[in-house]
Amino acid sequence: MSPSVPLQEMIRAIRSARTQCEERGVIQRECAAIRAQFRQADNGGRSHNLAKLLYVHMLGYPAHFGQMECVRMIASPRYSEKRVGYLGAMMLLDEKQDASLLITNSIKNDLSNSNQYIQSLALCTLACMGSAEMCRDLAPEIDRLLRASNSYIKKKAALCAVHIVRKVHDLGELFTKAARSLLTEKNHGVVHGAVVLITELCERNSETLERFRKTVPDLVQIMKGLVISGYSPDHDVAGISDPFLQVRILRLLRILGRNNEAASDAMNDLLAQVATNTDSTKTVGNAVLYETVLTVLDIKSESGLRVLAVNILGRFLLNNDRNIRYIAMTSLQKIVGTDHNAVQRHRGTIVDCLKDQDASVKRRALELSLALVSASNIRSMMKELLSFLSSCPPELRSQTASGIFNAAERYAPSQRWHIDTILHVLTTAGGDVRDETVPNLIQLITNTSELHCYTVHKLYRALLSDISQQPLVQVACWCIGEYGDLLLTGECQETEPVQVTEDYVLDVLETVLQSHMSSPSTRGFALTATMKLSTRITENVDRIRSIVSIYGSCIDVELQQRAVEYNALFKKYDHMRAAVLERMPVIEKNSQGHTNGETIKESQTVKVKPGEPQQPANQVQANAAFYTVFSIVATVTVYEKDGVTVTLSCEKQSDSGLTVTLTASNSTESDIRGFTLQAAVPKSVQLHMKAPSGDSLPARGTAKLKTRADMSEVYETKVSPVTS
Amino acid sequence: LLFSRQGKLRLQKWFTPLTDREKKKVIRDMMMLVLARPPRSCNFLQWRDLKIVYKRYASLYFCAGLEDKDNELLALEVLHRYVELLDKYFGNVCELDIIFNFEKAYFILDEFLMGGEILETSKLAVGVSMEEADTLQETMEEYMSKPAY
Numbered sequence: 001m002s003p004s005v006p007l008q009e010m011i012r013a014i015r016s017a018r019t020q021c022e023e024r025g026v027i028q029r030e031c032a033a034i035r036a037q038f039r040q041a042d043n044g045g046r047s048h049n050l051a052k053l054l055y056v057h058m059l060g061y062p063a064h065f066g067q068m069e070c071v072r073m074i075a076s077p078r079y080s081e082k083r084v085g086y087l088g089a090m091m092l093l094d095e096k097q098d099a100s101l102l103i104t105n106s107i108k109n110d111l112s113n114s115n116q117y118i119q120s121l122a123l124c125t126l127a128c129m130g131s132a133e134m135c136r137d138l139a140p141e142i143d144r145l146l147r148a149s150n151s152y153i154k155k156k157a158a159l160c161a162v163h164i165v166r167k168v169h170d171l172g173e174l175f176t177k178a179a180r181s182l183l184t185e186k187n188h189g190v191v192h193g194a195v196v197l198i199t200e201l202c203e204r205n206s207e208t209l210e211r212f213r214k215t216v217p218d219l220v221q222i223m224k225g226l227v228i229s230g231y232s233p234d235h236d237v238a239g240i241s242d243p244f245l246q247v248r249i250l251r252l253l254r255i256l257g258r259n260n261e262a263a264s265d266a267m268n269d270l271l272a273q274v275a276t277n278t279d280s281t282k283t284v285g286n287a288v289l290y291e292t293v294l295t296v297l298d299i300k301s302e303s304g305l306r307v308l309a310v311n312i313l314g315r316f317l318l319n320n321d322r323n324i325r326y327i328a329m330t331s332l333q334k335i336v337g338t339d340h341n342a343v344q345r346h347r348g349t350i351v352d353c354l355k356d357q358d359a360s361v362k363r364r365a366l367e368l369s370l371a372l373v374s375a376s377n378i379r380s381m382m383k384e385l386l387s388f389l390s391s392c393p394p395e396l397r398s399q400t401a402s403g404i405f406n407a408a409e410r411y412a413p414s415q416r417w418h419i420d421t422i423l424h425v426l427t428t429a430g431g432d433v434r435d436e437t438v439p440n441l442i443q444l445i446t447n448t449s450e451l452h453c454y455t456v457h458k459l460y461r462a463l464l465s466d467i468s469q470q471p472l473v474q475v476a477c478w479c480i481g482e483y484g485d486l487l488l489t490g491e492c493q494e495t496e497p498v499q500v501t502e503d504y505v506l507d508v509l510e511t512v513l514q515s516h517m518s519s520p521s522t523r524g525f526a527l528t529a530t531m532k533l534s535t536r537i538t539e540n541v542d543r544i545r546s547i548v549s550i551y552g553s554c555i556d557v558e559l560q561q562r563a564v565e566y567n568a569l570f571k572k573y574d575h576m577r578a579a580v581l582e583r584m585p586v587i588e589k590n591s592q593g594h595t596n597g598e599t600i601k602e603s604q605t606v607k608v609k610p611g612e613p614q615q616p617a618n619q620v621q622a623n624a625a626f627y628t629v630f631s632i633v634a635t636v637t638v639y640e641k642d643g644v645t646v647t648l649s650c651e652k653q654s655d656s657g658l659t660v661t662l663t664a665s666n667s668t669e670s671d672i673r674g675f676t677l678q679a680a681v682p683k684s685v686q687l688h689m690k691a692p693s694g695d696s697l698p699a700r701g702t703a704k705l706k707t708r709a710d711m712s713e714v715y716e717t718k719v720s721p722v723t724s
Numbered sequence: 725l726l727f728s729r730q731g732k733l734r735l736q737k738w739f740t741p742l743t744d745r746e747k748k749k750v751i752r753d754m755m756m757l758v759l760a761r762p763p764r765s766c767n768f769l770q771w772r773d774l775k776i777v778y779k780r781y782a783s784l785y786f787c788a789g790l791e792d793k794d795n796e797l798l799a800l801e802v803l804h805r806y807v808e809l810l811d812k813y814f815g816n817v818c819e820l821d822i823i824f825n826f827e828k829a830y831f832i833l834d835e836f837l838m839g840g841e842i843l844e845t846s847k848l849a850v851g852v853s854m855e856e857a858d859t860l861q862e863t864m865e866e867y868m869s870k871p872a873y
Contacts, residue, residue, distance in 0.1 A: 058826065079860050083827075083831070083861060087827055124834050127838045152853070156838060162841060192845055233848075234846040235846050237805075242845050242846075286797055322764075322766040325766075326768055327796055360770070
């Protein structure tokens with residue numbers, strides 16, 4: 001057994017180890033020595049050994065074998081050992097360890113020790129890692145100490161009580177009286193502890209809150225004392241007397257004044273005084289002002305005071321110190337809902353903060369800017385946001401993009417502007433937008449029929465320059481497929497038309513198809529678009545046929561399937577081709593009143609083509625004629641006859657899969673037995689039906705039959721309805 | 725948390741119960757986030773649901789995690805006060821002092837904060853308590869005639 005070295009030597013040895021391996025070697029040797037020493041009976045160097053162990057623990061090595069030693073040392077009569085023992089307890093033990101219960105008794109004894117430093121060790125440890133049981137056991141002791149001891153112990157007992165209340169909420173009752181009386185003490189530490197305790201009690205229990213409202217005048221008095229008082233060397237920080245206590249009192253006042261006129265009135269003067277008199281050149285003054293502002297904005301303050309508070313925040317925004325700007329924006333974010341106009345006044349500064357170098361400031365500025373967008377400033381805000389998007393850090397990109405989309409959707413001054421904006425976002429940050437952007441955009445485009453020409457020209461140009469941004473490419477392909485004829489006519493009112501021939505258009509689509517940058521779904525889009533063009537162009541139909549047949553042997557199953565089907569369209573179903581590939585009808589959001597009483601609750605883009613649902617006599621068929629699969633939560637009644645109702649509700653599972661729940665209910669007087677549900681789906685959909693929950697439908701809708709079915713849809717396929 | 729520029733932990737104080745693994749993860753994340761910050765940037769960050777306040781003093785980063793309702797600017801003051809207390813106790817403190825006397829650093833912290841809240845707002849009072857506690861300790865040690873730390 002190697003002799004144990006003093007702590008500092010060990011630290012030096014560890015630090016001089018040049019490699020991890022060496023270091024580990026030193027530490028292992030030391031730990032072995034320490035373990036051996038622990039096993040020995042009472043020897044002089046115990047505290048040293050434990051200290052060494054704690055150092056090793058801090059470096060990240062396991063030290064659980066020291067736990068029992070901590071327990072033993074805490075029980076030792078010597079102060080030095082107790083001190084290190086308690087430190088070890090705080091570092092190595094937590095409430096989840098069993099050993100922590102063992103120290104409860106020691107703590108109890110030490111709490112009644114005559115020496116205040118020993119008492120304080122016990123209090124500190126209890127406050128740091130006391131478990132709920134320990135707290136329950138020792139709460140009466142703490143209460144005793146709160147009432148009858150010196151101020152050194154009182155302040156510690158107060159914070160210990162805070163911890164107890166946090167762990168075991170019910171014990172709050174126990175401390176209420178004591179807390180009240182502590183407010184009158186002179187010692188700042190005690191008052192601070194009391195304020196924290198009262199804050200904690202009030203936050204947990206509204207009755208206690210009511211009771212403590214009466215203390216508002218006292219608190220105001222204390223604050224006034226602090227603010228007006230002269231220089232006190234003990235508590236002064238850069239000219240402010242005890243800012244820590246001031247902030248804490250302000251916070252308590254905030255809680256007491258919330259939703260209460262009387263209390264808020266009592267504080268108005270004080271808050272105004274603090275707001276105007278506090279020196280704001282240093283951080284410390286700003287900390288107090290910040291807390292004051294938060295309090296003013298949260299309680300029922302008079303309007304003059306509110307204006308003052310918002311002005312202070314405005315001043316903060318112009319401060320050079322980044323920290324101050326950051327918290328100003330954080331606070332403004334909180335009130336942007338209620339005091340919108342006041343915050344709007346500072347919009348310019350906030351937008352400037354978007355250009356700040358600092359990532360935290362940028363984030364706050366972004367959130368606040370998005371909240372400030374309104375119908376009147378949409379154009380200028382959008383310009384700023386778009387330029388921010390092109391230079392913003394990658395982690396903020398998707399947030400910015402979705403924020404821009406939301407804002408555009410709500411406040412777009414014109415359709416064209418809306419489309420332009422979305423296109424702009426797609427070109428700059430296409431990779432970071434969410435999945436539903438593409439279908440949303442497609443829907444938007446179909447809905448603005450007057451701009452089809454414009455849109456397709458713009459998209460064509462965008463496609464020519466860059467085919468790497470997948471969402472953009474997808475939308476562009478879709479548009480070219482739909483409106484290719486508009487592109488080819490070479491006329492457009494809104495923008496400079498592009499002179500293209502059919503070959504060029506097909507070239508572009510083929511490039512997308514062949515490019516390695518295109519994802520499989522993009523390729524699907526491109527193929528379908530090529531196919532659609534076959535009805536819209538006149539000369540190069542053969543070229544299209546050859547493209548389509550090439551992809552009939554593509555490795556990608558999805559593409560292959562499409563190609564084969566399109567080939568079939570050319571060959572066997574040529575007479576149907578025109579009808580199948582005609583222009584998409586306008587998609588309706590939240591469309592109501594379809595035929596046969598179908599209601600679509602929240603159909604983003606579920607479209608049931610008109611004329612589809614059939615009503616077979618005895619069998620129920622689930623018609624799964626979906627337009628495209630998106631995130632939909634829709635409930636559609638697909639069959640309603642003879643008292644039997646079948647509804648279909650969908651949940652999106654993945655990008656190309658859908659789970660559908662078919663619910664059947666019976667409103668007739670008699671039970672229906674032997675009820676089976678069959679579903680047929682077109683070839684491009686795969687259906688897995690799970691077992692239904694039963695096969696008899698009880699009468700009068702008392703229970704429902706549920707059947708789940710998983711469907712994987714082919715993306716963007718036009719599906720012809722299934723006839724029975 | 726106190727850690728050096730090279731990512732070595734010098735002090736850790738936890739006020740909520742976490743497992744060892746969770747603690748290690750938090751430490752790693754904190755170091756990664758804070759050490760990556762450019763020099764004159766904002767001292768506040770958002771991490772999960774906590775606000776992180778950090779400040780660099782010479783070669784050490786002082787890092788604190790706050791709840792939503794805590795005042796960030798005040799936290800900066802708390803960090804600063806702690807540094808002042810260390811400075812007063814050790815006399816012109818440097819990182820080595822904290823390394824070799826880490827248990828004293830902890831004791832000072834325990835006189836200043838408890839349960840995550842400020843315990844004593846007066847610098848003098850903390851200094852006095854430390855002195856008295858140390859005297860108590862040394863008396864015992866003298867009695868046992870052991871070498872001091």
